[in-house]
Amino acid sequence: MKKVFLVTKLNTTNIGNQALSMELIKLFTKEIGKDNLYVCGRPIGLYAYDMDKLIASAEPEKLFDKWADAVVKKFRSSDRKTSFKPGVEKFKLTRVSAVKYEGVKTFLRPVKRMLKRFSLYDKTYMPRIANINSCDVLIYSGAGEVSDNHVFLRQMLEIRIAQKLGKQTGAVNQSLVVNTDTFKKIVNLVYGNMNQIVVRGAISKADIASFGVDINKIMVAPDTAIRTIAEAGGVKKKGSVGINITPLLKYEWKDVEAIVGKLRQYNKEIVFITNEPLGDLPIQERFKTSFNIDALPEPKNYMEYAKQLSGFDYIISARLHTNVMSLAGGVPVIPIEGMVFKTKELFAQFEYPIPAINVNDANWVQAIIDSIDSMEKGNIDFPAYFKNVLVKHKEDVKYNVSWVNKN
Numbered sequence: 001m002k003k004v005f006l007v008t009k010l011n012t013t014n015i016g017n018q019a020l021s022m023e024l025i026k027l028f029t030k031e032i033g034k035d036n037l038y039v040c041g042r043p044i045g046l047y048a049y050d051m052d053k054l055i056a057s058a059e060p061e062k063l064f065d066k067w068a069d070a071v072v073k074k075f076r077s078s079d080r081k082t083s084f085k086p087g088v089e090k091f092k093l094t095r096v097s098a099v100k101y102e103g104v105k106t107f108l109r110p111v112k113r114m115l116k117r118f119s120l121y122d123k124t125y126m127p128r129i130a131n132i133n134s135c136d137v138l139i140y141s142g143a144g145e146v147s148d149n150h151v152f153l154r155q156m157l158e159i160r161i162a163q164k165l166g167k168q169t170g171a172v173n174q175s176l177v178v179n180t181d182t183f184k185k186i187v188n189l190v191y192g193n194m195n196q197i198v199v200r201g202a203i204s205k206a207d208i209a210s211f212g213v214d215i216n217k218i219m220v221a222p223d224t225a226i227r228t229i230a231e232a233g234g235v236k237k238k239g240s241v242g243i244n245i246t247p248l249l250k251y252e253w254k255d256v257e258a259i260v261g262k263l264r265q266y267n268k269e270i271v272f273i274t275n276e277p278l279g280d281l282p283i284q285e286r287f288k289t290s291f292n293i294d295a296l297p298e299p300k301n302y303m304e305y306a307k308q309l310s311g312f313d314y315i316i317s318a319r320l321h322t323n324v325m326s327l328a329g330g331v332p333v334i335p336i337e338g339m340v341f342k343t344k345e346l347f348a349q350f351e352y353p354i355p356a357i358n359v360n361d362a363n364w365v366q367a368i369i370d371s372i373d374s375m376e377k378g379n380i381d382f383p384a385y386f387k388n389v390l391v392k393h394k395e396d397v398k399y400n401v402s403w404v405n406k407n
Contacts, residue, residue, distance in 0.1 A: 001036045002405055003084045004028060005132055005162075007155065008141035008173075010041035011092045015275040016321020017143050018093050019225035019302040024141055024173055024400065025088060027224060031401045038131055039088040045125025046071075046154045054153070055182045061189050068160040071121055075129050075165075084134040095298055096277045129161065137195070137404060138162040141224075142174030148183045156190045163193050168407060172198040172400040173224055175342045176207055188212040195407045198400050201345025221399035223346060225321050226390075228328040230306035237311045242273035242296070242326075244317040246338055247283050253290070255365045259316070260291050262369045266376050268313070271296055275305060275321045314375050316368065318359075320346070327352075327390060332382045334371040336364075350393050353380050 006028060008021040028037050049067050057063045121129070132138055140159055146152055159169050171194060178184055188211040191197055197218045199205050209215040241263055245256060263270055272287045272295040274280040287293040299305040302325070309315065309322070310329040317323050318336035320343050326333045327350070337343045337358040344356040354374075357367045374380055 001032045002136035002168075003086075003134065004032055004037050004404060005135040005138045005167075006037060006039045006141065007042065007139070007158075008039065009143040010039070010089055011094070013094045013096075013276060013278040014321070015093065015277075015299065015302050015305050016225060016319065016325070018091060019228050019275075019306075019321055019325055020143060020173055020223055021091065021141065022302065023224040023227040023397075027227070027398065027401045028404075032404065034088075035086050037088070038084070038086050038135065040128065041089060042151060043125070043128065043154050043158045045122045045128070046157055047122070049153060049157055051148075051150060051153055054186070055180065057182075060182045060185055064157070064160065064186055064189065068157060068164055071129070071157075071161050072164045074121070075126075075133070078126070080126070080130055082130040082134040085131055093301060094278075095300075096281060132158075132162050132167065133165050135167060137168040137170065137407075139170045139172060139404070140174075141172050141400075142176075146174045147177045148180050152183075153186075156186055159194075160190050163190075168195045170194050170196040170198070170403070170407075172196075172221075173200070174198075175200045175204045175345060177340050177342070178207070178211075184211045191217075196403045198403070200342070201349045203341050203345040219399050219403070220349060221396050222349060222393050223321075223324055224397055224400060225302075225324045226328050226350075226394055227397050228302065228306045228325050230310045230329045231303050237269070238313065239267065240269040240271060240312050242271050242309065242312045242315045242317070242322075243287075243293075244272065244274050244280065244315075244319050244322055245283060245336065246274075246276075246280055246318045248279075248338065249318060249336075249359045251359050253286075255359075257290075258365050259368050259372075260293070262372050266372070271312070273309070273315070273317065273322060275302075275319050275325070280319075316372075318343075323347070327386075328394075330386050332375065332380070334368055334375070336368070351389050353382075353385060 009017040025039055054060050162169050178187055192213045198221050200223050205218045205220055208218055270293050272284050272293055277298050284295045296308050306325050306329055309326045309331055312331055315326045315331055315333040318338040320338055323333045323335045335343050335347050335356045337356045347356050354371055357364050
């Protein structure tokens with residue numbers, strides 16, 4: 001069995017990220033055994049690398065490789081003896097009630113990068129690169145961070161470092177939303193040298209291929225959160241609908257009023273739901289003041305959230321993982337596209353009978369209202385969908401991990 005160094009999100013306020021990470025860890029543990037697996041979060045200690053410098057460079061790939069070469073040279077000069085150390089770092093799900101000084105932390109992050117810009121990597125990174133050097137393959141589970149930002153830059157640099165240390169590399173469980181030409185070139189460099197790439201839909205696959213990556217390296221498999229099994233004991237409350245709309249989207253409040261009004265025509269009990277309680281807190285409060293709609297009690301983990309979702313007749317949501325976890329529990333959804341195309345591509349992959357509804361489309365409110373009518377009138381055979389269609393896609397999740405010992 002290969003020794004796997006798995007990077008996934010382990011520190012978050014997002015319950016959906018917990019679901020995809022924990023279900024991915026279960027799959028890898030089953031595939032290769034716990035003695036061959038080390039799981040950690042995003043790289044800490046690589047602060048000296050600046051997006052602006054990369055974007056300003058006439059040859060960004062050469063600059064990027066220069067950074068990776070310098071890190072590898074420093075590590076090798078340390079003459080540190082390494083042996084693989086399996087284990088899973090502790091997952092930290094930060095609840096709204098526990099968030100303190102978050103604004104200060106957000107302000108300090110770029111300051112920290114600036115203060116440490118003269119160090120190739122700091123001492124906190126040494127154990128991590130040592131374990132990378134002792135593994136056979138580094139695998140990156142991207143969650144929601146694969147875009148033009150510092151987090152993705154540092155992660156791509158770490159993957160390139162692993163490649164230069166002679167390790168196999170791969171990416172799983174992600175959609176790619178990369179817009180700048182510079183980042184497209186870096187993705188082509190880093191992902192082009194991977195052994196396997198597993199994305200969540202056809203749009204991401206086509207985009208990566210358009211950057212220059214060999215399309216034969218790219219597979220499509222569902223987000224691992226679809227494997228979530230709700231805890232026993234969930235109570236089905238007939239006549240209730242869960243609803244979510246996020247502050248990240250552009251819409252007018254009268255649009256939300258029209259949707260809520262339609263649900264109330266059917267005498268539905270409406271509850272605000274979210275897998276990102278901190279990010280959606282302003283909208284949650286507005287639902288309460290505008291409509292007297294309460295929110296679900298904040299769950300302690302993703303399994304409890306899945307149990308809560310299992311009690312609804314159906315869900316209307318702009319949160320990708322609320323939609324995915326609802327389907328996992330057999331609850332139909334009216335999916336709203338929350339981030340460019342992530343929901344669209346994943347639900348197309350699921351062969352879901354209601355296409356993701358984009359708020360940028362002129363008729364998006366009417367599309368939701370029509371979908372509510374379809375739900376209430378039973379126009380879609382959801383029992384058949386869950387039994388005959390989705391069950392096959394749940395099995396396809398295995399392709400996120402089954403390739404590891406075949407390459």
